[in-house]
Amino acid sequence: MDYLLSEEEQMIKDTAREITEEKIIPLRAELDEKNEFPTVILEDMAKADLFSIFVPEEYGGLGGGCFEIVLALEELARGCVGVATSFAASALGIFPVLIAGNEEMKQKYMPDIASGKRWAAFGLTEANAGSDASGIQTTAVLDGDEWVLNGTKQWITNGGESQIYTIIALTDPSKGARGASIFVVEDGDPGFSYGKKEDKMGIRSSATRELILKDCRIPKDRLVGRKGTGFITVMKTLDISRPGIASLGVGLGQAALDEAVVYAKQRVQFGKPIISFQAVQHMLADMATQLEAARSLVYAAARHIDANPKNMSKPSSMCKVFATDMAMKVTTDAVQVLGGYGYMKEYPVEKMMRDAKILQIYEGTNQIQRNVIGQELNKEYI
Amino acid sequence: MNIIVCIKQVPDAKDVRLDPKTNTLAREGVESIMNPFDRHALEEGVRLKETHGGQVTALSMGPPQAESVLREAISCGADQGVLVSDRAFAGADTWATSYTLRKAIEASGEFDLILCGKQAIDGDTAQVGPGLAGQMKLPFVTCVQKIRNLDDGIIQVERMMDDGFDVLELPVPALLTVVKDINDPRVPSLKGKMKAKKATIKILSAADIGAEEQCIGLAGSPTRVVNVFTPAPRGDRKMFTGSLEEQVDQLVDQLRSYL
Ligand SMILES: Cc1cc2nc3c(=O)[nH]c(=O)nc-3n(C[C@H](O)[C@H](O)[C@H](O)COP(=O)(O)OP(=O)(O)OC[C@H]3O[C@@H](n4cnc5c(N)ncnc54)[C@H](O)[C@@H]3O)c2cc1C
Ligand SMILES: Cc1cc2nc3c(=O)[nH]c(=O)nc-3n(C[C@H](O)[C@H](O)[C@H](O)COP(=O)(O)OP(=O)(O)OC[C@H]3O[C@@H](n4cnc5c(N)ncnc54)[C@H](O)[C@@H]3O)c2cc1C
Numbered sequence: 001m002d003y004l005l006s007e008e009e010q011m012i013k014d015t016a017r018e019i020t021e022e023k024i025i026p027l028r029a030e031l032d033e034k035n036e037f038p039t040v041i042l043e044d045m046a047k048a049d050l051f052s053i054f055v056p057e058e059y060g061g062l063g064g065g066c067f068e069i070v071l072a073l074e075e076l077a078r079g080c081v082g083v084a085t086s087f088a089a090s091a092l093g094i095f096p097v098l099i100a101g102n103e104e105m106k107q108k109y110m111p112d113i114a115s116g117k118r119w120a121a122f123g124l125t126e127a128n129a130g131s132d133a134s135g136i137q138t139t140a141v142l143d144g145d146e147w148v149l150n151g152t153k154q155w156i157t158n159g160g161e162s163q164i165y166t167i168i169a170l171t172d173p174s175k176g177a178r179g180a181s182i183f184v185v186e187d188g189d190p191g192f193s194y195g196k197k198e199d200k201m202g203i204r205s206s207a208t209r210e211l212i213l214k215d216c217r218i219p220k221d222r223l224v225g226r227k228g229t230g231f232i233t234v235m236k237t238l239d240i241s242r243p244g245i246a247s248l249g250v251g252l253g254q255a256a257l258d259e260a261v262v263y264a265k266q267r268v269q270f271g272k273p274i275i276s277f278q279a280v281q282h283m284l285a286d287m288a289t290q291l292e293a294a295r296s297l298v299y300a301a302a303r304h305i306d307a308n309p310k311n312m313s314k315p316s317s318m319c320k321v322f323a324t325d326m327a328m329k330v331t332t333d334a335v336q337v338l339g340g341y342g343y344m345k346e347y348p349v350e351k352m353m354r355d356a357k358i359l360q361i362y363e364g365t366n367q368i369q370r371n372v373i374g375q376e377l378n379k380e381y382i
Numbered sequence: 383m384n385i386i387v388c389i390k391q392v393p394d395a396k397d398v399r400l401d402p403k404t405n406t407l408a409r410e411g412v413e414s415i416m417n418p419f420d421r422h423a424l425e426e427g428v429r430l431k432e433t434h435g436g437q438v439t440a441l442s443m444g445p446p447q448a449e450s451v452l453r454e455a456i457s458c459g460a461d462q463g464v465l466v467s468d469r470a471f472a473g474a475d476t477w478a479t480s481y482t483l484r485k486a487i488e489a490s491g492e493f494d495l496i497l498c499g500k501q502a503i504d505g506d507t508a509q510v511g512p513g514l515a516g517q518m519k520l521p522f523v524t525c526v527q528k529i530r531n532l533d534d535g536i537i538q539v540e541r542m543m544d545d546g547f548d549v550l551e552l553p554v555p556a557l558l559t560v561v562k563d564i565n566d567p568r569v570p571s572l573k574g575k576m577k578a579k580k581a582t583i584k585i586l587s588a589a590d591i592g593a594e595e596q597c598i599g600l601a602g603s604p605t606r607v608v609n610v611f612t613p614a615p616r617g618d619r620k621m622f623t624g625s626l627e628e629q630v631d632q633l634v635d636q637l638r639s640y641l
Contacts (some may be wrong), residue, residue, distance in 0.1 A: 011575055018569040049572035062572060 002301055005071070012068055015048050016075035019316035024079030030353055031082065036082045037161050038205050045087060045310060046116020055092055056098075057111030065306040066240055068282035070247040070298055077251025078258075081355040082205035084251065086119075088244045089206070092363070093120030095237040096166045096182045100225030109164060120163035123153040123185075123211050124234060131368050133168075133234065134177040138213060140169040145220045149213040152195065157362075158193040159209025163187040167213065167236060171227050172331060179229030184222045191216030202354035205270060239316045243302040245363045247320040249327035250298055252359070253291040256327075256334035256352045260284060263338050263347075280337060283293070287330045294323040314376040317369040324359035325366060331356040383532075384493045388455025388483060388514070389420040389455055391448040392504040393554040400612075404454035416451040421458070423560045425567035427497050428459035430450040434474035434532065436459045439490065443471060443482050443584055449583045456578040457570035463581065464490060468588040473600030476505070480513030480600055485591040487518070493538070500525055522557040523550050530578065 005013065022045045031038055045051060053068040055061025062068070069091055076084035094113050097105055112118040131137035136150025147282030149169055156165075165185045170178030185192050225233055261284055265277035274280050301319040305312045331353040335342035342349045360366045393412040401408040416424075427438045442448050443466040452463025466486040476483060487493065496518075498511035508524070516524035527547060528540040535554050540547040542561050570578075588598055595600060601610035620636070622629040 011572060015569060015572055015575070022569055044568060049574075095596045213416070250513060 016072040020079035028080040051116040052114040055114035060114040067302040070302040074247040074251040077248040078255045082203035085206040087323040090119040092121040092241045100233040120164040121158035121162045123167040138169040149216040153211040182224040239312045242316045243321040244325035246298040250324035253330040256331045261332040294326040317372040321369040327356045383434040387427045388498045391418040391451045421567045423497040455580040457574035463583045470588045475603035475605035476509035478602035484517040489591040489621040491506045514556040524559045526558045
């Protein structure tokens, strides 16, 4: 379907596609196998200006928003969700600065983000605080001109690989969620180190690591926005970033559909290409239909969010749920269409199915997204 | 460090068809691309610029539509594009092409290095680089797989050989032709694409570069295509298997059978 993209939007999509075809697809199986972070590919993305798409022009960016990120991530995910996740997590990590940071802070970090010289990561989750983020125990205490942070963040994408970390910590534990604030911690800050590196089912080229803050001292001006407004910024950050995760589902679903159709045309059983069997055709038809519906919803939600409406949570959650559930189903069906070959590592759909699962889990599980949609509905109908 | 990269627009090799009547490449309706080797030459030029400063000029001889490869070159980091284009250039062989490129370069000012691809994927002769160097009396090395160093007007390179590589040094200005192993070319950048869209490509005619009529196009081309044909199949092939001794025995038996 033609989504009537502007020339600049099309350019972003094309550039991400070129990165996928020339840089990601040739390497993806090896990165997956070796659990290796795609540093070189991120550098290629930087040279292609992809990191600049969501950065305002005054900081050297191209001034796009959620929609531009969606376009880029969709194409990158066609190649590898692990690589695309590393890109997405960097955007996620810097959003708090973009949303709540002061001018000085933006001047300090955004130009490096735009040029791809530095990457970011988002540190919210802890061992005892997943879906219930208000359960975090990391603390930040002001000591003279410095904040002192203590705690351990878990499963942080780009951990150990990026240079800028936004860390959510309690500045006033007695106030619970209202006592949280966000800080920028940089690689090399005293008391900041990296812990366990995870060995994952899928998106194995992305780095998922523990962040350890042990009397980590950072200058006072690393506080992002006002003290105590951390969770408001976190919620807004996730509202803006979730369509990106949804678009990973769209890109992945497209890749799986492409593989399935090409294979179905070639594979002959009972003297005919398997695509001539109605049962296979119907499976492909459902995959294609769900995929296109997801793409339409994600694009619409992203454009809605870029218009900066008061309420963006519902469309943001709806597109995340729909597109990532679609990706899980479509990749599973793609393996089915390829039969036993689909289950083998020689064919890319095996990896695609493993990669799909995370999309239903991170940046808020799909159960949590449904909770959000339900709560919004409850508010809307008086 | 001013660098000239010679770029040829060629038909996309993914889509090669021969005209059944003339046995020449059917160009109608075939998409044109930047000669793949030239992408590597361009990338090397841009990298040299990034470390040593200076300008990269992409230069092509070709019909007006070759402008698109020069825009692509700008999106990949070239500073400007120059297209030498004139009906009078039509029918040029490698000799006339080299002459024309030389005149265009001489008309364009100072440079330190000329980079070419090892060969064009359509003409495939690998003659234009050395031909151009010869015409310009420049030192040159073909099949460069690595630029090791560039210092004090001396460039040190590795030339790919069948059994390894040679290390050679030459003074600049010089000309190098490059193989694909030299680098992994970048994808055109977004800002580059925007710049390329707005850029003006300088177009030079035969008169602009002061080319002599008898040296360009068909008139300047001593090469004559006498016959173009598809070589006959070479006959059956046979693979021997087993240990080395067994294979040698089989080979000897086979050869004997022809006696
Ligand atoms: C590969 C990977 C990368 C990640 N990257 C990051 C990152 O960069 N930064 C970061 O901060 N975090 C990151 N995370 C953490 C991720 O966001 C959390 O895993 C996710 O929010 C879920 O938390 P949990 O795993 O603790 O699950 P839990 O919260 O323990 O949930 C377990 C199950 O219970 C369900 N559940 C929980 N509460 C409810 C409820 N109220 N209603 C209905 N169902 C419920 C969940 O849906 C889920 O099915 C990452 C995780 C992974 C696996
Ligand atoms: C026997 C023969 C007969 C031919 N007859 C004709 C003919 O009658 N009419 C006709 O139109 N063509 C003809 N050609 C094609 C023409 O000679 C070549 O296409 C052209 O001269 C370039 O040579 P090449 O393609 O072999 O390039 P190569 O020598 O293989 O190219 C090496 C490098 O030189 C540079 N380069 C080559 N061409 C250009 C260019 N145009 N602009 C900028 N840089 C360039 C590039 O960096 C390239 O990577 C003939 C070719 C042959 C072999």
